[in-house]
Amino acid sequence: MTETTKTPAPDAVPTPPALRGLIRLPSSAARALVLGGGIATAASAFLAWTWTDEFPGDLTINGYPGGLQWLTFTAGVLTALFALAAYGIRGLGWLLPARNNAPLVLGALGGFSVTWFTVIAISVELGGVVNLEPGGWVAAIASLLPVIGAFALPQERTGTDGTKEALKAYVAKPDRIPAARATAPWVQRAVITVVTIIGLGVFTYGIDTEYGELFVGYLFVVVFAMWALHTAGLLDRFSALVAANRSFTLAMGFAAAIAFPFTQTDDHYANIGVNILIFGTVALGLNIVVGLAGLLDLGYVAFLGVGAYTAALVSGSEFSTISGVHLPFWASALAGAAASLVFGVLIGAPTLRLRGDYLAIVTLGFGEIFRIAVNNMDGQSGPDVTNGPNGIPSIPDLKIFGFNFGQAHDIGGFTLGRFANYYLLMVLIMAIVVLVYTRAADSRIGRSWIAIREDETAATAMGINGFRVKLIAFALGAALAGLAGTVSAHVTYSVVPTPYQFAGSTPPNSAFLLAAVVLGGMGTVAGPLLGAALLYLLPEKLVFLQEKSLLAFGIALILLMRFRPEGIIANRRRQLEFHETGQLDVPKQTTLTDEPAVTKAGA
Amino acid sequence: MRFGGLTAVRSVDFTVNAGEIVGLIGPNGAGKTTFFNCLTGLYVPTEGTVSYKGTVLPPKPHLVTQAGIARTFQNIRLFANMTVLENVLVGRHTRTKEGLWSALLRGPGFKKAEHASEERAMELLEFIGLAHKRDHLARNLPYGEQRKLEIARALASEPGLLLLDEPTAGMNPQETRATEELVFAIRDKGIAVLLIEHDMRFVFNLSDRVAVLVQGEKLVEGTSEVVQADERVIAAYLGEPFEGDPGEAEAAEVEAAEAAADATSSTKGEAK
Numbered sequence: 001m002t003e004t005t006k007t008p009a010p011d012a013v014p015t016p017p018a019l020r021g022l023i024r025l026p027s028s029a030a031r032a033l034v035l036g037g038g039i040a041t042a043a044s045a046f047l048a049w050t051w052t053d054e055f056p057g058d059l060t061i062n063g064y065p066g067g068l069q070w071l072t073f074t075a076g077v078l079t080a081l082f083a084l085a086a087y088g089i090r091g092l093g094w095l096l097p098a099r100n101n102a103p104l105v106l107g108a109l110g111g112f113s114v115t116w117f118t119v120i121a122i123s124v125e126l127g128g129v130v131n132l133e134p135g136g137w138v139a140a141i142a143s144l145l146p147v148i149g150a151f152a153l154p155q156e157r158t159g160t161d162g163t164k165e166a167l168k169a170y171v172a173k174p175d176r177i178p179a180a181r182a183t184a185p186w187v188q189r190a191v192i193t194v195v196t197i198i199g200l201g202v203f204t205y206g207i208d209t210e211y212g213e214l215f216v217g218y219l220f221v222v223v224f225a226m227w228a229l230h231t232a233g234l235l236d237r238f239s240a241l242v243a244a245n246r247s248f249t250l251a252m253g254f255a256a257a258i259a260f261p262f263t264q265t266d267d268h269y270a271n272i273g274v275n276i277l278i279f280g281t282v283a284l285g286l287n288i289v290v291g292l293a294g295l296l297d298l299g300y301v302a303f304l305g306v307g308a309y310t311a312a313l314v315s316g317s318e319f320s321t322i323s324g325v326h327l328p329f330w331a332s333a334l335a336g337a338a339a340s341l342v343f344g345v346l347i348g349a350p351t352l353r354l355r356g357d358y359l360a361i362v363t364l365g366f367g368e369i370f371r372i373a374v375n376n377m378d379g380q381s382g383p384d385v386t387n388g389p390n391g392i393p394s395i396p397d398l399k400i401f402g403f404n405f406g407q408a409h410d411i412g413g414f415t416l417g418r419f420a421n422y423y424l425l426m427v428l429i430m431a432i433v434v435l436v437y438t439r440a441a442d443s444r445i446g447r448s449w450i451a452i453r454e455d456e457t458a459a460t461a462m463g464i465n466g467f468r469v470k471l472i473a474f475a476l477g478a479a480l481a482g483l484a485g486t487v488s489a490h491v492t493y494s495v496v497p498t499p500y501q502f503a504g505s506t507p508p509n510s511a512f513l514l515a516a517v518v519l520g521g522m523g524t525v526a527g528p529l530l531g532a533a534l535l536y537l538l539p540e541k542l543v544f545l546q547e548k549s550l551l552a553f554g555i556a557l558i559l560l561m562r563f564r565p566e567g568i569i570a571n572r573r574r575q576l577e578f579h580e581t582g583q584l585d586v587p588k589q590t591t592l593t594d595e596p597a598v599t600k601a602g603a
Numbered sequence: 604m605r606f607g608g609l610t611a612v613r614s615v616d617f618t619v620n621a622g623e624i625v626g627l628i629g630p631n632g633a634g635k636t637t638f639f640n641c642l643t644g645l646y647v648p649t650e651g652t653v654s655y656k657g658t659v660l661p662p663k664p665h666l667v668t669q670a671g672i673a674r675t676f677q678n679i680r681l682f683a684n685m686t687v688l689e690n691v692l693v694g695r696h697t698r699t700k701e702g703l704w705s706a707l708l709r710g711p712g713f714k715k716a717e718h719a720s721e722e723r724a725m726e727l728l729e730f731i732g733l734a735h736k737r738d739h740l741a742r743n744l745p746y747g748e749q750r751k752l753e754i755a756r757a758l759a760s761e762p763g764l765l766l767l768d769e770p771t772a773g774m775n776p777q778e779t780r781a782t783e784e785l786v787f788a789i790r791d792k793g794i795a796v797l798l799i800e801h802d803m804r805f806v807f808n809l810s811d812r813v814a815v816l817v818q819g820e821k822l823v824e825g826t827s828e829v830v831q832a833d834e835r836v837i838a839a840y841l842g843e844p845f846e847g848d849p850g851e852a853e854a855a856e857v858e859a860a861e862a863a864a865d866a867t868s869s870t871k872g873e874a875k
């Protein structure tokens with residue numbers, strides 16, 4: 001045993017790894033192949049790929065790309081740009097700061113995957129490869145070329161054993177990304193603005209995809225493109241830029257969020273937008289409980305329900321058991337948040353004495369108790385409060401300062417439909433929640449939450465009243481969910497008990513909320529929002545997954561936990577928790593003055 | 604303090620005066636850490652009370668810290684994924700009172716309190732010599748510095764009595780000497796120190812008084828000389844001679860047997 005593992009090491013160390021690709025080609029030819037292939041891929045999008053417009057998106061027109069062809073075009077252009085940057089063309093150097101080949105590989109793979117997915121989808125859906133026009137074949141071959149070229153490029157770590165290692169080296173991010181040159185503040189802000197606009201465009205495109213195939217292709221391109229940018233080190237550079245201009249970026253983010261409904265012509269997509277926002281806001285509230293204080297809450301959706309039911313009861317709906325009461329929105333929002341807060345304290349006070357798994361089980365139970373109780377408070381099996389399974393229908397639309405949310409409004413030539421109105425209200429609520437989250441996290445109370453999460457015994461020994469601090473986190477999270485619930489009651493016209501369960505096939509439910517937080521990245525602001533957007537869009541767009549969506553999520557979560565346990569957007573603390581690379585992680589300014597190393601040597 | 608049928612610490616009467624360094628020693632399993640846990644409220648004593656400056660302390664860790672007793676742990680319990688500065692700031696928790704509302708509203712009071720906390724924390728980091736590492740994560744510090752940081756975190760709660768549970772465990776002689784200096788410096792600030800330690804030279808150099816705990820009971824208490832001369836202490840650490848003590852004849856027999864065994868198994872020993 002020992003011999004088999006030991007022998008490769010001495011061999012590999014003295015001989016420096018030969019710089020050659022997996023596929024034997026001269027490196028100049030390989031590079032040219034990537035560039036030419038990228039351009040060819042982009043060009044092939046202009047050909048007709050199939051003869052009939054039965055395949056969605058109409059890929060039959062020569063000279064103009066449609067649907068999935070746009071995605072192929074984008075990926076081709078991206079690959080070509082990276083290839084040009086690798087040639088050292090002036091003005092493109094910023095694309096490849098580390099001069100590594102991984103972005104080329106990933107860009108090529110993005111184009112390849114989306115093109116081949118389209119070609120295969122055409123063949124399968126229309127029944128056979130005969131349905132492919134010559135353009136389809138050309139695209140398939142053209143998109144394969146840059147992949148071959150990219151894998152023929154020299155790779156530093158290919159000298160070691162095994163194909164698996166070699167493949168890993170092709171998509172690995174270099175250890176050191178050269179630092180960006182210092183730029184003027186207005187340049188930084190311009191870059192952030194441009195990136196925000198591109199981001200809004202990409203996000204809007206994803207929401208507006210009309211059919212499942214397009215969404216799958218979109219995911220392929222986005223995932224590979226982001227991965228390529230990550231390995232190129234551009235994401236690191238951008239996050240450094242964001243860190244330097246934090247408030248400006250936040251303002252741009254909200255400007256982009258507000259701009260979204262103005263880009264929409266169909267209110268259906270604004271509806272998706274508002275649902276994502278509600279889901280995301282609740283996930284962010286859960287992030288306080290789970291991400292900061294480390295309390296695993298499996299019944300969190302109940303607080304959304306409490307907020308929604310409270311708002312419905314005081315909305316003036318004729319089916320409400322207190323139908324005479326009609327509070328203005330600010331009052332009902334406060335009432336919803338307050339009711340959730342009270343429930344949070346009531347549920348938290350007995351359960352927060354438990355730790356870990358026990359807390360998770362008890363909160364799971366309380367979540368179900370809420371749904372069952374609401375189901376039974378119909379006047380027959382219990383007091384008449386919630387109308388039981390029928391819920392409270394026909395909740396009137398909101399009116400704030402004479403602005404009726406139920407009607408379409410024309411603002412500066414843009415028409416804002418009903419859902420767009422609610423979307424803008426939700427942006428405001430989300431801004432409040434983001435503000436609460438960031439401010440609470442960076443304070444005495446936020447530090448004590450993190451301390452409790454890290455080591456509860458040590459935290460209490462440092463004078464933190466664990467129970468009190470945890471109860472504050474629990475109640476704050478509940479109040480934020482209740483606030484979101486008050487809007488959601490008005491958006492959906494009616495409130496019924498069924499969505500407020502532990503697990504279901506559509507968000508929001510407790511399992512999805514938790515998945516959004518874990519998937520996106522615990523302890524970050526952007527993470528849960530991204531996770532919520534993904535988890536809402538996937539079942540919405542991929543109609544064929546509908547029945548198996550829970551299975552798909554299970555698989556996705558397992559894969560994520562295996563390969564990126566800290567979530568898509570990683571918090572620095574979390575990342576260190578899961579990867580033992582922490583020893584290298586030292587702040588820049590102190591690396592030169594490391595005194596203890598000297599004192600130790602003297603010992 | 605009893606755990607079911609096991610009595611871990613029994614009727615230990617113990618006083619630490621202001622500005623005093625007191626050592627607590629005893630063989631492994633004597634109940635030293637249990638005694639500490641009783642003092643700091645991590646365990647609720649089955650019988651007896653802990654009083655500080657004349658008031659009886661409730662057995663709640665955060666109230667004990669609030670009252671002015673801070674502690675470190677035998678196995679370092681820092682907040683590993685927080686920075687050095689944040690660790691010390693957490694220690695300031697009991698001496699600040701900004702709640703959720705002030706954090707959300709961010710009034711002038713909040714900024715002032717945060718600023719004052721940070722200043723105080725930096726002072727402490729200067730004191731223990733870790734100021735230059737304020738933004739490092741606690742988990743990335745070398746072992747000795749983690750120990751120091753834990754002391755700084757405890758000092759941040761402005762205690763009148765500091766409990767150190769084996770502060771030099773796992774340290775090299777040089778680091779141990781540095782810790783000795785540190786404990787003296789802490790005493791010079793007017794803070795009384797009670798420490799558990801196995802390094803006898805360290806304890807006897809440092810302590811004004813030493814108490815010995817054996818099998819949950821206090822055996823002897825007094826100055827270093829008194830304790831060092833006490834026969835019962837030596838017996839507790841080294842054991843006592845017993846009646847069937849092996850004589851010289853038996854010892855020779857055992858040696859011969861061992862030599863024979865060695866001859867047969869020498870090859871095996873080398874392979875290892």
